[in-house]
Amino acid sequence: MGRQKERILIVDDEEDICDLIFRLLEKEGFSPIVAHNGFTALEMIRLGMPDLMITDVRMPGMSGMELLKQARSLDTNLPVIMITAWGGIDGAVEAVKLGAFDYVEKPFNFQDFLSKIRKALEDRRPSLAKRTFCDENQNAAILRLQEMMGPSDAVTKIVGEIALVAPSNFSVIIQGETGTGKELVARAIHDASQRAQAQMVPVDCGAIPETLFESELFGYEKGAFTGANAAKPGKFELAAGGTLFLDEIRNMPLGSQIKLLRAIQEKSFFRVGGKKPVTVDVRILIATNEDLNIGVRNGSFCRDLFYRLSEFTITIPPLRGRKEDILHIANRILEATNIELGKQVKGFSPSASDTVVNHAWPGNVRELRSAVRRAVLQARDFIDPDHLGLEDTLTDGCENNSDSMESILETGLSFKELVRRSTTEIERRILEEALRKTGGNKAKAARLLQIDYTTIHAKIKQYRINTEDN
Numbered sequence: 275m276g277r278q279k280e281r282i283l284i285v286d287d288e289e290d291i292c293d294l295i296f297r298l299l300e301k302e303g304f305s306p307i308v309a310h311n312g313f314t315a316l317e318m319i320r321l322g323m324p325d326l327m328i329t330d331v332r333m334p335g336m337s338g339m340e341l342l343k344q345a346r347s348l349d350t351n352l353p354v355i356m357i358t359a360w361g362g363i364d365g366a367v368e369a370v371k372l373g374a375f376d377y378v379e380k381p382f383n384f385q386d387f388l389s390k391i392r393k394a395l396e397d398r399r400p401s402l403a404k405r406t407f408c409d410e411n412q413n414a415a416i417l418r419l420q421e422m423m424g425p426s427d428a429v430t431k432i433v434g435e436i437a438l439v440a441p442s443n444f445s446v447i448i449q450g451e452t453g454t455g456k457e458l459v460a461r462a463i464h465d466a467s468q469r470a471q472a473q474m475v476p477v478d479c480g481a482i483p484e485t486l487f488e489s490e491l492f493g494y495e496k497g498a499f500t501g502a503n504a505a506k507p508g509k510f511e512l513a514a515g516g517t518l519f520l521d522e523i524r525n526m527p528l529g530s531q532i533k534l535l536r537a538i539q540e541k542s543f544f545r546v547g548g549k550k551p552v553t554v555d556v557r558i559l560i561a562t563n564e565d566l567n568i569g570v571r572n573g574s575f576c577r578d579l580f581y582r583l584s585e586f587t588i589t590i591p592p593l594r595g596r597k598e599d600i601l602h603i604a605n606r607i608l609e610a611t612n613i614e615l616g617k618q619v620k621g622f623s624p625s626a627s628d629t630v631v632n633h634a635w636p637g638n639v640r641e642l643r644s645a646v647r648r649a650v651l652q653a654r655d656f657i658d659p660d661h662l663g664l665e666d667t668l669t670d671g672c673e674n675n676s677d678s679m680e681s682i683l684e685t686g687l688s689f690k691e692l693v694r695r696s697t698t699e700i701e702r703r704i705l706e707e708a709l710r711k712t713g714g715n716k717a718k719a720a721r722l723l724q725i726d727y728t729t730i731h732a733k734i735k736q737y738r739i740n741t742e743d744n
């Protein structure tokens with residue numbers, strides 16, 4: 275095992291500066307993390323992520339001074355280095371009085387900057403020595419996830435939640451639209467946990483009929499039923515010491531849900547045809563496209579199972595709600611596809627970037643991935659909007675011609691999901707049109723559509739439609 279990398283939090287609203295310091299620190303063998311505002315930084319400190327913080331004094335919202343005060347009250351041992359504008363010595367003196375370890379002036383002298391960082395970390399070292407191998411693993415897994423999912427505050431929040439919950443044995447519900455990366459998040463929780471050395475076993479709950487549920491999950495003994503020529507362990511046993519990832523749990527038949535609940539509660543089960551109970555230590559992660567509360571309310575999801583599973587919930591917002599991540603992910607997919615296809619596509623033209631950022635991505639990253647891969651295949655130097663082939667997908671048209679149907683199928687969504695998405699899209703457009711007709715007056719729009727005010731208000735919020743008062 276090599277030297278443990280110190281985690282250095284860079285806080286600055288200017289992305290270029292963050293980028294510059296990030297690259298410098300990475301090159302010097304540190305493990306940098308970034309927050310673009312004080313609130314996100316405090317969240318990371320609350321989770322015990324950084325060993326040192328570097329923050330600009332001047333930032334919109336929470337100033338560097340305010341951040342310093344609050345950070346020191348959360349972690350009195352956290353060394354803080356302030357970045358001040360050239361000649362901003364008064365602020366620097368005040369910062370040191372407030373407990374900052376030191377300050378650097380812009381423009382940086384990098385050697386001086388690095389030696390201050392190293393000195394500050396010396397102070398912190400005794401607490402670093404206590405860190406376990408597991409912390410190293412955890413750090414690597416969650417940083418990898420942030421790099422994959424993007425720089426938005428929503429992703430930073432998810433990463434913080436993973437850091438918090440991964441070391442525990444809590445069951446976690448991972449909720450998000452199809453293609454948002456729920457399996458990726460589950461994988462990061464597993465990799466960042468003490469169970470990382472054992473397996474994470476995925477189970478597609480919707481794909482197992484109720485009659486096969488027990489044998490798939492709990493295994494069977496030889497002769498348990500016709501065709502059981504040899505004993506076979508189930509998914510629970512395969513995940514022993516590790517994690518069982520139950521994907522699309524909403525599609526699990528009710529009868530199977532009850533059997534699952536019993537196994538979780540009793541921490542043991544019988545193989546089909548088995549006489550002895552099998553006890554295994556398994557952590558359970560769940561993915562769902564829909565709020566499980568809805569299933570509980572309409573009786574299609576077992577209430578007790580829901581209570582047992584919902585120890586912690588992570589919600590992944592859809593791509594269209596975190597536009598900062600879209601180009602980041604698109605560029606990563608572009609680079610990977612370049613390597614796969616032996617091409618050298620340089621990037622997205624300005625109009626293609628606009629198209630990518632403004633598309634609604636109903637199939638989320640899965641759809642983005644298909645579009646970018648298709649575009650890289652066709653492009654020479656830069657990707658143009660035509661290469662993406664997005665004109666006819668669900669955002670821009672639900673016309674019933676064969677071309678648009680072809681691109682709808684390329685979203686990779688199931689039939690059920692496609693129908694739901696199309697209905698949702700039509701609903702959104704009707705609302706937009708009604709609001710346009712009534713000059714944005716929600717009460718009038720509600721009357722026009724013959725729905726009540728609470729419903730229209732909720733739908734406007736759900737679809738994030740811009741009206742003057744929201």
Ligand SMILES: Nc1ncnc2c1ncn2[C@@H]1O[C@H](COP(=O)(O)OP(=O)(O)OP(=O)(O)O)[C@@H](O)[C@H]1O
Pocket residue numbers: 422423424450451452453454455456457458459521561563603606607639640643
């Ligand atoms: N940030 C990302 N960068 C690159 N590829 C990604 C990213 N997130 C997800 N993907 C890819 O998108 C596809 C969907 O991801 P994943 O299966 O994790 O989503 P999901 O939310 O579990 O979807 P579903 O609800 O349909 O099961 C996978 O092929 C995955 O590799």
